[in-house]
Amino acid sequence: MTLPIPSGYRFAAxxxxxxxxxxxxxxxxxxDGPAAAAGVFTQNRVVAAPVQxxxxxxxxxxxxxxxxxAGNANACTGDPGRRDALAMTGEVARxxxxxxxxxxxxxxxxxxxxxxxxxxxPGIATAVGRLAAGPAAFEAVTRAIMTTDTxxxxxxxxxxxxxxxxxxxxAAMIGPNLATMLGFVxxxxxxxxxxxxxxxxxxxxxxxxxxxxxxxxSTNDTVFLLANxxxxxxxxxxxxxFALAVEEVCRELAEQIADDAEGAAHxxxxxxxxxxxxxxxxxxxxxxxxxxxxxAAVYGGDPNWGRIxxxxxYAGVPFLExxxxxxxxxxxxxxxxxxxxxxxxxxxxxxxxxRQVDFRLAFARGDARCTFFTSDLTPEYxxxxxxxxx
Amino acid sequence: MTLPIPSGYRFAAxxxxxxxxxxxxxxxxxxDGPAAAAGVFTQNRVVAAPVQxxxxxxxxxxxxxxxxxAGNANACTGDPGRRDALAMTGEVARxxxxxxxxxxxxxxxxxxxxxxxxxxxPGIATAVGRLAAGPAAFEAVTRAIMTTDTxxxxxxxxxxxxxxxxxxxxAAMIGPNLATMLGFVxxxxxxxxxxxxxxxxxxxxxxxxxxxxxxxxSTNDTVFLLANxxxxxxxxxxxxxFALAVEEVCRELAEQIADDAEGAAHxxxxxxxxxxxxxxxxxxxxxxxxxxxxxAAVYGGDPNWGRIxxxxxYAGVPFLExxxxxxxxxxxxxxxxxxxxxxxxxxxxxxxxxRQVDFRLAFARGDARCTFFTSDLTPEYxxxxxxxxx
Numbered sequence: 001m002t003l004p005i006p007s008g009y010r011f012a013a014x015x016x017x018x019x020x021x022x023x024x025x026x027x028x029x030x031x032d033g034p035a036a037a038a039g040v041f042t043q044n045r046v047v048a049a050p051v052q053x054x055x056x057x058x059x060x061x062x063x064x065x066x067x068x069x070a071g072n073a074n075a076c077t078g079d080p081g082r083r084d085a086l087a088m089t090g091e092v093a094r095x096x097x098x099x100x101x102x103x104x105x106x107x108x109x110x111x112x113x114x115x116x117x118x119x120x121x122p123g124i125a126t127a128v129g130r131l132a133a134g135p136a137a138f139e140a141v142t143r144a145i146m147t148t149d150t151x152x153x154x155x156x157x158x159x160x161x162x163x164x165x166x167x168x169x170x171a172a173m174i175g176p177n178l179a180t181m182l183g184f185v186x187x188x189x190x191x192x193x194x195x196x197x198x199x200x201x202x203x204x205x206x207x208x209x210x211x212x213x214x215x216x217x218s219t220n221d222t223v224f225l226l227a228n229x230x231x232x233x234x235x236x237x238x239x240x241x242f243a244l245a246v247e248e249v250c251r252e253l254a255e256q257i258a259d260d261a262e263g264a265a266h267x268x269x270x271x272x273x274x275x276x277x278x279x280x281x282x283x284x285x286x287x288x289x290x291x292x293x294x295x296a297a298v299y300g301g302d303p304n305w306g307r308i309x310x311x312x313x314y315a316g317v318p319f320l321e322x323x324x325x326x327x328x329x330x331x332x333x334x335x336x337x338x339x340x341x342x343x344x345x346x347x348x349x350x351x352x353x354x355r356q357v358d359f360r361l362a363f364a365r366g367d368a369r370c371t372f373f374t375s376d377l378t379p380e381y382x383x384x385x386x387x388x389x390x
Numbered sequence: 391m392t393l394p395i396p397s398g399y400r401f402a403a404x405x406x407x408x409x410x411x412x413x414x415x416x417x418x419x420x421x422d423g424p425a426a427a428a429g430v431f432t433q434n435r436v437v438a439a440p441v442q443x444x445x446x447x448x449x450x451x452x453x454x455x456x457x458x459x460a461g462n463a464n465a466c467t468g469d470p471g472r473r474d475a476l477a478m479t480g481e482v483a484r485x486x487x488x489x490x491x492x493x494x495x496x497x498x499x500x501x502x503x504x505x506x507x508x509x510x511x512p513g514i515a516t517a518v519g520r521l522a523a524g525p526a527a528f529e530a531v532t533r534a535i536m537t538t539d540t541x542x543x544x545x546x547x548x549x550x551x552x553x554x555x556x557x558x559x560x561a562a563m564i565g566p567n568l569a570t571m572l573g574f575v576x577x578x579x580x581x582x583x584x585x586x587x588x589x590x591x592x593x594x595x596x597x598x599x600x601x602x603x604x605x606x607x608s609t610n611d612t613v614f615l616l617a618n619x620x621x622x623x624x625x626x627x628x629x630x631x632f633a634l635a636v637e638e639v640c641r642e643l644a645e646q647i648a649d650d651a652e653g654a655a656h657x658x659x660x661x662x663x664x665x666x667x668x669x670x671x672x673x674x675x676x677x678x679x680x681x682x683x684x685x686a687a688v689y690g691g692d693p694n695w696g697r698i699x700x701x702x703x704y705a706g707v708p709f710l711e712x713x714x715x716x717x718x719x720x721x722x723x724x725x726x727x728x729x730x731x732x733x734x735x736x737x738x739x740x741x742x743x744x745r746q747v748d749f750r751l752a753f754a755r756g757d758a759r760c761t762f763f764t765s766d767l768t769p770e771y772x773x774x775x776x777x778x779x780x
Contacts, residue, residue: 046703046711076699076711078728111696112729217704292682292767293775300776306501309466313436314607321436321466338468339502377682379769385683386690 003135004156006163006188008032008228010131013144016123018071018109018116024144026120027068028127029184030096035228037063037104038197040204042221048075049085050105051222057101058224059193064102065092066184066224067124068145070169073180075111075219084115091121095128106222108147108169108180142167145182150260155252157245160238162189162229166249170211170257181208183223183253189242190229199243200225207250210282210372211258212289223250255373259356263384264375266298267356271371272312274363278370280317284361285372287315295377298357303347305333312361319363327360393525394546396553396578398422398618401527402520403534406513408461408499408506414534416510417458418517419574420486425618427453427494428587430594432611438465439475440495441612447491448614449583454488456574456614457514458496458535460559463570465501465609474505481511485518496612498537498559498570532557535572540650545642547635550628552579552619556639560601560647571598573613573643579632580619589633590615597640600672600762601648602679613640645763649746653774654765656688657746661761664753668760670707674751675762677705685767688747693737695723702751709753717750 009031016026039058041051057063067088074081089103096103107115131137142152146169153168170181185200204223225246234242259267270288275281288294291311297304305326312324321337331347332340351357399421403414429448431441447453457478464471479493486493497505521527532542536559543558560571575590594613615636624632649657660678665671678684681701687694695716702714711727721737722730741747 044700044703045705045707045709046700076696076724076727076729111700112731217700219700219703292771296772296775299772302776306466310434310436310501310607310609313434313609315435317435319435334466337466339466341502377772377775379772381682382686382689382767382769382772385686385767386692 003138003154004158004163004165005133005135005138006165006186008188009186010133011137011141012127012130012132013140014123014127014130016069016119018069018120021071024140025070026123026127027141027144028092028124028131029066029141029186030131031064031226031228033228033230034062034064034102035226036061036191036193036196038193038200038225039104040201040223042218044217044219046076046219048073048107048220049077049081050074050107051220052082053085053089054104054106054222057104059197061193062099062102063104063226064098065096066104066106067092068106068182069109069120070145070147071109072107072113072115073109073111073220074107074115077112077114080114084117087117088120088124091124095125104224106182106220106224108145108182108220111219145169147180148262153253153256153260155249155256157248159189159241159245162187162242164245164249166253168253168257180218180220181257183208183250185223185225185246185249187227188229189227189234190231191227191234191239191242195234195239196225196227199246202243203247203250206247207254210285210370211254212286212372212374258373258375261375263378263381265355265378266351266376268298268374268376269356269358269371270374271358271360271369273361273369274365275317275368276366278368281368281370282372283317284312284315285370287311288359289372289374292377295374298351299376299378301348301352303328303331303333303344303351305339308359309334319365323364325362329354329358393528393544394548394553394555395523395525395528396555396576398578399576400521400523401531402517402522403530404513404517404520406459406509408459408510411461414530415460416513416517417531417534418482418514418521419456419531419576420521421454421616421618423618423620424452424454424492425616426451426581426583426586428583428590428615429494430591430613432608434607434609436466436609438463438497438610439467439471440464440497441610442472443475443479444494444496444612447494449587451583452489452492453494453616454492455482455486456494456496457482458572459499459510460535460537461499462497462503462505463499463501463610464497464505467502467504470504474507477507478510478514481514485515494614496572496610496614498535498572498610501609535559538652543643543646543650545639547638549579549631549635552577552632554635554639556643558643558647570608570610571647573598573640575613575615575636575639577617578619579617579624580621581617581624581629581632585624585629586615586617589636592633593637593640596637597644600675600760601644602676602762602764648763648765651765653768653771655745655768656741656766658688658764658766659746659748659761660764661748661750661759663751663759664755665707665758666756668758671758671760672762673707674702674705675760677701678749679762679764682767685764688741689766689768691738691742693718693721693723693734693741695729698749699724709755713754715752719744719748
């Protein structure tokens with residue numbers, strides 16, 4: 001299947017030897033015309049230099065490019081790091097002839113190391129010379145941003161006449177890169193920066209913010225949304241349809257990230273419903289998703305409802321036990337505050353036989369819901385993360 | 391060394407076959423006279439029946455007894471569970487001739503199972519017949535409350551003429567008992583229930599609330615403090631000295647709990663200082679203590695400062711990178727926002743050569759501090775927790 005590439009974007013990936021490896025590790029996305037741009041960023045207090053720079057430049061109306069490198073996070077690098085991130089966007093601007101603040105930057109990789117600018121700056125110039133519009137150039141970019149990902153993550157939707165195309169990296173719930181997640185959504189729709197920012201924030205809340213492997217927020221997490229369409233701004237029902245398309249793309253990327261978690265034997269989808277607000281539902285789902293006891297039980301094929309119910313109980317959301325019902329896959333294990341005490345063998349078999357498993361928790365406090373993704377905790381995960389990496 | 395037992399308490403432990411095992415699993419502590427009593431309990435929304443009952447009975451002035459069982463948590467058991475917990479305290483009251491609400495109850499073990507009252511009630515009667523005041527009876531009680539603990543946990547202090555003697559269970563960061571922590575502090579000092587409650591809450595905050603293995607709050611966590619002294623109520627400097635003794639006892643018990651974490655290869659003490667408030671310091675320390683990435687790195691002997699610093703960064707406490715300095719043991723790894731980039735070998739050697747390791751994080755926002763205890767994340771931990779248990 002040929003990917004639909006939105007109009008007016010060109011792509012390039014080059015090997016800049018950001019680390020001591022042979023692979024494309026520098027990627028460039030350029031919009032031929034000025035694009036409205038939105039961004040959401042890590043909530044960590046320790047914020048990488050590229051996040052500091054990019055955060056100050058969105059939302060905006062005239063963005064022309066995003067430069068991304070893998071291999072070095074440019075985090076915990078102080079003033080020199082900020083100068084390097086600025087120099088990267090400055091070099092992009094110089095080569096494509098735009099204002100410096102029309103370029104955005106994202107980095108992922110080892111933290112605490114100086115960027116090899118003597119190779120990155122020439123790499124940017126080379127990339128600009130190789131920009132191309134087709135699927136091959138796009139695909140090369142989706143690979144160049146990978147770190148410990150085993151595969152690129154891509155999703156798309158059509159909405160009206162516009163294409164929404166997203167790609168992401170993240171899997172790397174291990175290693176010194178601290179699980180950095182980068183996401184990029186490109187569209188040729190015409191949307192105002194303010195609408196774009198609101199749409200992205202909501203979509204990220206319902207997708208990337210619903211994936212957790214160990215709850216360790218990175219210093220570099222970044223998602224950009226660019227819209228370079230010209231003509232009449234989307235509004236009304238068309239804007240709603242566009243927002244839904246963006247949300248679906250983000251959601252699909254988030255699922256692919258959860259699915260590619262290293263060292264995992266299961267992907268777990270946690271569906272929480274019947275709360276007063278979406279944020280309450282997310283809080284409960286997140287607490288379950290981040291419980292080492294729940295995750296180890298899934299690895300062991302143990303349908304341990306007690307761990308799930310009690311993880312919900314310490315999420316900080318008020319509820320009564322009598323309001324909670326729990327299914328593991330199709331198996332009802334806990335109903336309105338009491339274990340149903342069936343033979344545990346079928347639910348155990350369900351966990352052992354499926355790589356993708358579902359928990360469903362139903363409360364009776366409202367209509368809000370959330371689906372959250374995580375992976376199980378395996379001895380392999382610990383071994384991968386215990387490797388001496390610095 | 392003979393343990394100093396505070397005056398006016400008697401102890402008994404009996405095998406009641408709460409589970410299918412041969413061991414003492416029912417413990418009774420009786421105060422000969424009425425004791426002031428305080429309690430702190432799990433913050434989980436899913437609260438075991440014995441917690442519901444005991445919570446309604448403290449702080450109080452006339453408490454006479456605590457009954458404790460191991461093997462069954464009496465959690466997620468609904469109305470029948472509440473009736474069983476009430477029946478346990480009722481039987482104690484009947485046998486020692488006190489009001490039913492002068493007895494407290496704590497349970498730990500598997501959740502979601504009905505209590506075997508046909509064995510527990512006769513067990514209580516037997517225990518009452520065996521009550522004794524000496525260290526041997528006390529020691530039997532400290533063992534009867536154990537679950538996956540490898541050893542009993544006991545600590546004591548003298549303050550003025552009074553003895554403060556504490557014992558606890560918890561280690562069991564694994565298994566269906568969900569890491570339940572039970573703690574009991576007995577004294578022959580004379581203290582008002584209100585003072586006692588305040589002293590216990592503060593001591594628990596600085597001890598049991600500073601231990602986390604995987605952040606999974608149990609449905610049954612309970613700490614009781616009983617003071618059965620007669621005469622003049624403690625006040626002023628004497629009360630402060632008493633409060634300090636209680637805090638030190640709780641702290642020592644908490645350290646013993648962290649030290650007995652199953653599947654752990656390291657005990658990690660996280661010292662956070664220089665924050666505006668103790669709760670901010672605890673929030674940061676807790677976030678680091680619960681990071682699977684930090685804990686796996688310690689297991690692997692990897693002095694991964696990036697994981698520690700970024701875990702501090704997502705604790706929700708405002709700070710600037712430039713305010714943070716980090717030592718791993720004696721090794722300065724990060725200073726005012728920048729890695730010091732020494733040879734990692736000495737810090738790696740420190741982690742490999744020591745079973746008890748220290749992190750120190752210094753901020754520059756105030757004088758408040760906190761020490762928090764946790765253990766590392768090992769493949770053995772995952773294997774123990776993945777065991778099919780229900």
